[in-house]
Amino acid sequence: MTTENTHLEKRSLKNVVIRFVGDSGDGMQLTGTQFSATSALLGNDIATFPNYPSEIRAPQGTVYGVSGFQVHIGESAVHTPGDDVDVLVAMNPAALKTNLSSVPPGKTIIVDTDSFTKKNIAKAGYEENPLLTSQMDPYVVIEAPITSLTLESIKDIGLDKSSADRSKNMFALGMVYWMFSRPLEHTIDFFKKKFKNKPLVIEANIRALKAGYNYAQTLELMPSPFVVLPAKMEPGTYRIINGNTATAWGFMAAAEKSGLELYLGSYPITPASDILHELAKHLHFGVKAFQAEDEIAGVVSTIGASFAGELAITTTSGPGLALKGEAIGLAIMMEMPMVIVNVQRGGPSTGLPTKTEQSDLLQAMYGRNGESPAIVIAASTPENCFDYAFIASKLAVEHMTPVILLTDGYIANGSAPWKIKTVEEMPEIKNRKVTGVEGTYEPYERDPETLARTWAVPGTPGLEHRVGGLEKQDITGNVSMDPENHQHMTKIRQEKVDRVANYIPELEVEGAQEGDLLVVGWGGTYGSLFTAVNSMYENGEKIGLAHFNYINPLPKNTKEIFKRFKKIVVCELNMGQFHMVLTSHFPEFEYYKHNKIQGLPFSVVELMNKFQQILDNK
Amino acid sequence: MTDTNKPVYTFKDFASDQEVRWCPGCDDYVVLRSIQKALPLMNRKKEDFVFVSGIGCSSRFPYYMDTYGIHGIHGRAAALATGIKLANHDLSVWIATGDGDSLAIGGNHFIHLIRRNIDVNLILFNNEIYGLTKGQFSPTSLIGQKTKSSPFGNIQPPFHPGELAIGSGSKFFARVAGGDTKLQQRIFVEAEKFEGAAIIEVMQNCVIFNDGAYDKYTDKAVKSDAQLRVEHGKPMIFGKENNKGLVLEGLKLKVVTIGENGVTEGDILVHNAIDPDPTLHLMLARLEMPIVVGVIRAVPGKTVDELCNLRLAETRAKSPFKSVNDLFASGETYEVK
Numbered sequence: 025m026t027t028e029n030t031h032l033e034k035r036s037l038k039n040v041v042i043r044f045v046g047d048s049g050d051g052m053q054l055t056g057t058q059f060s061a062t063s064a065l066l067g068n069d070i071a072t073f074p075n076y077p078s079e080i081r082a083p084q085g086t087v088y089g090v091s092g093f094q095v096h097i098g099e100s101a102v103h104t105p106g107d108d109v110d111v112l113v114a115m116n117p118a119a120l121k122t123n124l125s126s127v128p129p130g131k132t133i134i135v136d137t138d139s140f141t142k143k144n145i146a147k148a149g150y151e152e153n154p155l156l157t158s159q160m161d162p163y164v165v166i167e168a169p170i171t172s173l174t175l176e177s178i179k180d181i182g183l184d185k186s187s188a189d190r191s192k193n194m195f196a197l198g199m200v201y202w203m204f205s206r207p208l209e210h211t212i213d214f215f216k217k218k219f220k221n222k223p224l225v226i227e228a229n230i231r232a233l234k235a236g237y238n239y240a241q242t243l244e245l246m247p248s249p250f251v252v253l254p255a256k257m258e259p260g261t262y263r264i265i266n267g268n269t270a271t272a273w274g275f276m277a278a279a280e281k282s283g284l285e286l287y288l289g290s291y292p293i294t295p296a297s298d299i300l301h302e303l304a305k306h307l308h309f310g311v312k313a314f315q316a317e318d319e320i321a322g323v324v325s326t327i328g329a330s331f332a333g334e335l336a337i338t339t340t341s342g343p344g345l346a347l348k349g350e351a352i353g354l355a356i357m358m359e360m361p362m363v364i365v366n367v368q369r370g371g372p373s374t375g376l377p378t379k380t381e382q383s384d385l386l387q388a389m390y391g392r393n394g395e396s397p398a399i400v401i402a403a404s405t406p407e408n409c410f411d412y413a414f415i416a417s418k419l420a421v422e423h424m425t426p427v428i429l430l431t432d433g434y435i436a437n438g439s440a441p442w443k444i445k446t447v448e449e450m451p452e453i454k455n456r457k458v459t460g461v462e463g464t465y466e467p468y469e470r471d472p473e474t475l476a477r478t479w480a481v482p483g484t485p486g487l488e489h490r491v492g493g494l495e496k497q498d499i500t501g502n503v504s505m506d507p508e509n510h511q512h513m514t515k516i517r518q519e520k521v522d523r524v525a526n527y528i529p530e531l532e533v534e535g536a537q538e539g540d541l542l543v544v545g546w547g548g549t550y551g552s553l554f555t556a557v558n559s560m561y562e563n564g565e566k567i568g569l570a571h572f573n574y575i576n577p578l579p580k581n582t583k584e585i586f587k588r589f590k591k592i593v594v595c596e597l598n599m600g601q602f603h604m605v606l607t608s609h610f611p612e613f614e615y616y617k618h619n620k621i622q623g624l625p626f627s628v629v630e631l632m633n634k635f636q637q638i639l640d641n642k
Numbered sequence: 643m644t645d646t647n648k649p650v651y652t653f654k655d656f657a658s659d660q661e662v663r664w665c666p667g668c669d670d671y672v673v674l675r676s677i678q679k680a681l682p683l684m685n686r687k688k689e690d691f692v693f694v695s696g697i698g699c700s701s702r703f704p705y706y707m708d709t710y711g712i713h714g715i716h717g718r719a720a721a722l723a724t725g726i727k728l729a730n731h732d733l734s735v736w737i738a739t740g741d742g743d744s745l746a747i748g749g750n751h752f753i754h755l756i757r758r759n760i761d762v763n764l765i766l767f768n769n770e771i772y773g774l775t776k777g778q779f780s781p782t783s784l785i786g787q788k789t790k791s792s793p794f795g796n797i798q799p800p801f802h803p804g805e806l807a808i809g810s811g812s813k814f815f816a817r818v819a820g821g822d823t824k825l826q827q828r829i830f831v832e833a834e835k836f837e838g839a840a841i842i843e844v845m846q847n848c849v850i851f852n853d854g855a856y857d858k859y860t861d862k863a864v865k866s867d868a869q870l871r872v873e874h875g876k877p878m879i880f881g882k883e884n885n886k887g888l889v890l891e892g893l894k895l896k897v898v899t900i901g902e903n904g905v906t907e908g909d910i911l912v913h914n915a916i917d918p919d920p921t922l923h924l925m926l927a928r929l930e931m932p933i934v935v936g937v938i939r940a941v942p943g944k945t946v947d948e949l950c951n952l953r954l955a956e957t958r959a960k961s962p963f964k965s966v967n968d969l970f971a972s973g974e975t976y977e978v979k
């Protein structure tokens with residue numbers, strides 16, 4: 025963390041959280057990603073999180089239009105984008121107003137004083153200029169006329185005023201680069217590549233960047249530069265990846281590994297659309313990304329593509345999953361492989377489209393008519409979205425059943441270093457396609473171990489058969505209204521999903537392997553839970569973390585692990601949905617709950633306080 | 643005519659072993675038999691046919707066909723078919739659907755299938771009623787029609803399937819009476835040849851809940867005067883005496899009699915099914931007496947499934963990436979030692 029010491033020599037930091045905030049048009053996302061990329065290149069571990077307004081072009085200067093990007097860099101592993109901000113860069117009064125509460129006293133705030141005009145101050149809802157009031161006293165405030173200095177630095181290159189104005193984010197980035205002893209090369213190269221045909225834009229941005237850097241260096245307005253040393257990371261080739269891209273790539277890797285072509289049927293919805301955008305780029309790998317007329321057509325066309333023999337997936341967020349429910353039931357009945365990705369957001373209804381939540385767990389588990397079990401798994405970090413998209417595909421085609429993959433807005437938009445994987449190092453995927461049989465083809469004949477049926481695709485001679493939503497007779501797949509058969513088939517469909525437990529890894533505990541408190545979580549909360557548990561464990565508490573990626577079925581050793589701890593607390597960003605699942609499976613344990621429904625991730629401090637409370641409560 | 647590599651089929655090859663369970667006298671039997679007879683004429687392999695459906699009486703269709711098939715969920719057959727066709731462009735995909743299935747609950751998929759001109763054949767069994775759910779009015783039921791859910795008479799105005807299809811950009815629209823197996827077979831063969839979404843409206847009599855809905859067009863006594871069968875390139879002449887025809891008067895179609903008021907055969911409109919301008923096709927589709935049957939519109943155009951495949955092949959040929967490994971290793975990567 026930053027210190028209050030202001031000697032003008034380089035000071036070493038273990039980790040630091042920086043947040044860039046401004047108007048949605050101020051280029052804060054670009055500024056943040058540049059800072060992250062440069063830091064990753066220096067060997068820091070990073071975790072980032074963008075924060076956009078839900079309005080696309082909210083009125084300039086208002087609090088609705090504030091867009092932010094937070095990055096956490098460290099010389100040791102970082103698992104979350106960070107709770108408290110060490111350095112806030114606020115490009116206007118609205119940005120200051122909406123973000124000040126995240127900055128603890130003593131930390132640094134950089135503001136563009138040019139933007140603190142009467143009009144902007146009023147638009148942000150301040151009565152008077154906050155920079156002149158005592159509310160800024162607790163902070164180290166660096167006031168810089170960023171806009172005018174930027175314009176001054178590029179005045180002679182002949183760029184129109186609004187384009188020139190747009191370079192001010194680079195001036196701010198230059199200042200922060202100096203502050204954290206970062207080189208400018210990466211960002212300079214970025215502009216040279218990105219704006220190849222716009223030399224004026226390249227020139228303006230580079231000049232603004234350098235001007236900001238020099239300004240910070242020349243004037244003693246700022247604390248001396250910090251150094252964040254490289255993290256001790258596993259050697260290898262890395263890239264920075266966000267959860268949605270990792271999800272898309274995981275599916276592409278699964279398609280290549282399985283020898284199937286990838287089909288996506290999807291309808292745009294926040295925060296899942298980026299998976300559609302990413303997959304749409306990769307037609308050259310045979311990826312067909314079909315933007316359907318609605319959520320239902322998205323999933324139903326996916327079932328069609330699966331029937332025709334492709335690795336078929338659909339992507340959505342909570343409200344979309346609700347619309348897809350009936351069709352997922354059809355895929356369960358037809359026993360077709362497919363993956364449904366739900367990038368969860370705040371609900372119910374339209375809810376908080378740009379915020380994170382874990383409140384679709386029960387919908388994923390039970391949100392369909394009839395007895396309709398599906399495999400449910402959840403990714404827990406931006407980079408492991410890759411692995412779980414791959415595993416979801418593998419489970420779907422090997423077990424011939426739909427798999428629901430849960431991620432959330434937090435890990436989908438957050439990014440982290442990903443040690444690049446190759447298709448070769450991923451596990452085999454064996455699909456169950458058949459090309460011919462002796463005698464009549466029986467579509468519902470099953471593998472005795474997995475209970476999965478075979479996959480006969482149109483175009484294969486001699487295997488013509490019909491499937492559909494009406495109850496099937498076992499083996500033949502003919503329509504059957506027989507009472508005994510219905511009970512039998514209902515049990516088979518359940519048993520098929522239950523037996524997946526034989527094919528998934530056992531649950532592992534991090535921290536204490538037995539002891540006083542077992543923290544239980546699932547999905548995207550891993551980073552904060554791990555950070556909190558780990559730091560208490562290192563302080564000598566007998567606390568462990570059991571984080572679930574496999575939800576239906578649960579890992580086979582779940583109960584055995586629960587038994588090893590005196591207390592169990594289930595932490596979720598909902599009202600206690602996983603807690604409900606666990607109490608129905610293992611009613612013999614008593615569970616504490618920790619729940620948050622604010623559209624925000626857990627903060628490490630709140631978790632540590634909660635865990636301490638439970639530990640102290642004898 | 644038949645390719646020597648392709649097996650020769652008879653209608654029996656396309657009949658499944660499932661017992662057909664429609665009500666006796668239902669037109670669905672006729673359509674089923676017409677399809678089973680038309681498929682052997684299409685010069686395609688049996689394993690390349692896929693029949694998909696939604697929910698409703700007619701949606702039982704796939705179970706009775708010995709082909710690949712999906713009996714889907716209500717209204718979604720068009721979306722199923724789209725996925726199948728995008729996945730495998732070489733299949734011959736058929737949709738069996740009804741007025742409730744495609745014009746009510748599945749209306750969105752119906753219009754978008756047409757907009758995209760997906761190369762499938764959609765048989766719309768229009769009986770102007772809900773059969774399977776036992777007799778509620780449908781989106782094609784007439785104003786005033788008394789049904790179980792409109793005991794005082796239906797007040798919801800009907801869709802004209804032809805108008806809806808052509809309004810959605812349909813490139814192929816045909817209509818046929820439920821009992822007319824000969825014309826059905828011809829249209830099915832035409833539809834299969836056509837590249838794009840072929841919409842075939844069948845005026846299907848439901849003997850149980852809406853018997854006689856089409857009597858005014860299909861009764862033996864009136865049939866030749868009440869149905870005008872169009873053929874591309876031929877004058878639109880009909881009638882018992884083969885002496886009635888259509889002319890344009892101002893912006894309206896008018897029935898005239900050849901030999902009366904100086905009308906000669908040369909005055910009669912010649913059917914141009916391939917005219918991209920839908921104006922006349924729309925008027926023909928909407929005409930109530932006589933009702934127009936046959937292929938009203940068959941305009942060649944691009945299909946989205948084909949475009950998708952072409953673009954895929956092009957980008958694949960040009961791409962420097964042969965494996966996703968190349969993508970993962972491209973762009974901004976860095977080494978940790």
Ligand code: SF4
Nearest residue numbers: 665668699773848849
């Ligand atoms: S209810 Fe009507 S449409 Fe349905 S099978 Fe019977 S006659 Fe045919």
